[in-house]
Amino acid sequence: MKKLLILVLIAGAVFGFYQLGGEQWLLPATYQELYQDNPWLTAGIYFSVYVAVTALSIPGAALMTLIGGAVFGLWTGLLIISFASTIGATLAFLMSRTLLKDWVQKKFGQYLNTINQGMEKDGAFYLFTLRLIPVVPFFAINLLMGLMPISAFRFYWVSQLGMLAGTAVYVNAGAQLGELEELSLAGIMNPGLLGAFVLLGLFPWFAKSLLGKYQVQRNLKARAHGRAKPAKFDDNLLVIGAGAAGLVSSIIGSATKAQVTLIEKHKMGGDCLNTGCVPSKAIIHAAKVVHESQKGLQSGLLKGNIEGIDFDKVMEHVHGSITAIEPHDSVERYEGLGVNCISGSGKLISPWEVEIETADGQQETRSAANIIIATGGKPRVPEIPGLDEVDYYTSDSLWDIKKLPAKMIVLGAGPIGCELGQAFARLGSQVTMVDRSELPMPREDDDVAQLVLESMLADGVIHKAGRSITELNKAAGGGYTAKLDNGEELAFDALLIAVGREANTQNIGLEELGISTDNNGFVEVDEYLQTNCPTIYACGDVIGGYQFTHVSAHEAWYASVNSLFGRFIRFKSDYRVIPWATFTAPEVARVGLNEKDATANGIDYEVTQYGLDDLDRAITDDAATGFVRVLTVPGKDKILGATIVGPRADDLISSFVTGMKHGLGLNKVLGTIHAYPTYMEANKYLAGMWKKKQVSAKLLDWLGKYHKRKLK
Ligand SMILES: Cc1cc2nc3c(=O)[nH]c(=O)nc-3n(C[C@H](O)[C@H](O)[C@H](O)COP(=O)(O)OP(=O)(O)OC[C@H]3O[C@@H](n4cnc5c(N)ncnc54)[C@H](O)[C@@H]3O)c2cc1C
Secondary structure (H helix, E strand, O other): OHHHHHHHHHHHHHHHHHHHHHHHHHHHHHHHHHHHHOOOHHHHHHHHHHHHHHOOOOHHHHHHHHHHHHHHHHHHHHHHHHHHHHHHHHHHOOOOOHHHHHHHHHHHHHHEEEEEEEHHHHHHHHHHHHHOOOOOOOOHHHHHHHOOOHHHHHHHHHHHHHHHHHHHHHHHHHHHHOOOOOHHHHHOHHHHHHHHHHHHHHHHHHHHHHHHHHHHHHHHHHHOOOOOOOOOOOOEEEOOOOHHHHHHHHHHHHOOOEEEEEEEEOOOOOHHHHHOOHHHHHHHHHHHHHHHHHHHHHHOOOOOOOOOOOOOHHHHHHHHHHHHHHHHHEEEEEEHHOOEEEEEEEEEOOOOOOEEOOOOOOOEEEEEEEEEEEEEEOOOOOOOOOOOOOOOOOOOOOHHHOOOOOOEEOOOOHHHHHHHHHHHHOOOOOOEEOOOOOOOOOOOHHHHHHHHHHHHHHHHOOOEEEOOOEEEEEEEOOOOOEEEOOOOOOOOOOEOOOOOOOEOOOOOHHHHOOOOOOOOOOOOOOOOOOOOOOOOOEEEHHHHHOOOOHHHHHHHHHHHHHHHHOOOOOOOOOOOOOOEOOOOOOOOOEEEHHHHHHOOOOOOOOEEEEHHOHHHHHHHHOOOOOEEEEOOOOOOOOOOEEEEHHHHHHHOOOOHHHHHHHHOOHHHHHOOOOOOOOOOHHHHHHHHHHHHHOHHHHHHHHHHHHHHHHHO
16 A cells, blocks of 8 residues: 555656656756756755655756756766765665565575675675666666665765766766857867866766776685785786696797796697697507508408507507607796796686695795696596406596507597507407497587498497497406496496596685686686686686687687786687588587587588598598588588598698688688699688589570570
């Protein structure tokens, strides 16, 4: 009943305002005339109208502020308006609270819990920022705040304080307008008026930047746990982790003359050099040599027999490759580039400081204006009963293997499982690949995965599709057994776990500093690769997403440039054109959309496919399996994505990566001379197929008729 009465009163007041010609009180002339004779009365009327307009949420508060400035001048105007606007806003707040708060909180309370908690904790600051930079209209703030858990008294004083600067800028603009004697160019060009309008334009920007700075300081203070910001830093940039992400971050820092320290707890080069790309590609090479030799024997090109492979030599090649590449990522090289390298484990202890436990057991604390977390990832190991009993391998430990396993189970058929499983099969292990999915490499189109699977089966891999391991046991006569979820038992002597990767975030101080991680445990960053702690950035595998060496390096550029120069200029990380390759046989390379992604996202596409069975070079190499597939915007020369399956797919994809990155279409590929006979020609033939589809049938019909005219 009480609420209904208030509603009726409000409606009546708004109606009355317009019925009684209230609009005239929104015009400057009304007040200017009155003010000469009756300053107090005028101020009283103006004050009351302002309160009514804001309390009833009638549009016109900004206009009234300008009028107030014009009529009363800066200081008197500011005094009147500051109180009138705050009192009016508080009345609107109280009305909204009385009429709607209980209903809203009852109906939506469960959804509003987080907002309510935030408001109770930080409501005053939140309101202050809204008042200073009104991203939401003035009247909406009043009404919305009425629904939130903030006291009327707090609402009043925060509003008055928060609106003061903005009100002053508006009143000043009004005052300058009021002094305008005539509407002439000379009048308008008056420095006072121009200055007032420049201030009006710049105020939101200035307020935002000031508020931003204050928020950063507040954020940092909350995470510092009493540790003061050092007056001077040891470094401009401190990087934790010397994998691809950390190395590139440091190089960029030192190239821009920043003092950079790079901390690595294990081996320079991280996963890619020591346990990832390099050893895996080296063992794939060894397996390919064996495979090609066997092919040579089968085809009769070679005579005799292969007595067996020398696994020690295979591993020698693997470790030899690492040793040969090591200098690229070495301490010597990086120190030569001006980076201070420390061998030790780094832990964040404040937004500016890292505690380092050095390799020789010493403790050291270093400070920096900016810190980059580049601690990478590690293989995920699932919980399987009996796993403790088994000396299993992951991609981290596989490279210490001494003997070629006779029977190997590879758990997981993603890119790593497929690459390594196929390599061991080609080297002579009996490999069984167990995976929950029906097809390997689930990110790729099904027919692409099918081609890879067929090739692996031909190499002797047994594929247990749609299966998982439920139990592992030691076998009586040595070795182990794995029980699958269909009850089947597999004997094996080596198990390789390749079921995905997780972030390396343990003991690096994330919890202590309140740095957020996502649901999968990866460090959360914004599009500038900044964490929720303003001085700390992160890049590479530790932030999840695409987990490739080249993406880590790409992200490192954004993390280092944004952290070092963010106060002047910042760049949003760009993931629009990211290529990748899986080094199975046949290789698979991708950029942009495949058919699976396009269909899932409802994106229209035109598909063109060229089979490598038609390519001269692939035929002469006895490698004519696979295809080049390109998705384009229907009717347009714009590449949406490309997938290549087959030999040299990793290199061939570059044509389309360049095309997508620089806005070049298939016409440009077609118009480029490619050497004969090369695999690259496949891309040109594909472009030709696409072009043929674009030419109108009608035009060809006319051309046929045109030529026919000249024939007998
Ligand atoms: C088997 C395998 C094959 C792969 N093949 C390819 C491929 O062909 N192409 C490709 O692009 N990508 C490949 N990858 C992925 C690639 O290796 C990663 O994407 C890349 O290494 C990520 O680099 P990063 O710098 O983010 O992390 P990492 O390389 O993991 O480096 C992180 C570093 O941080 C160090 N660290 C961690 N915690 C601390 C601490 N507290 N203090 C100091 N140091 C710390 C670690 O010791 C490590 O050296 C492969 C990965 C695997 C496992």
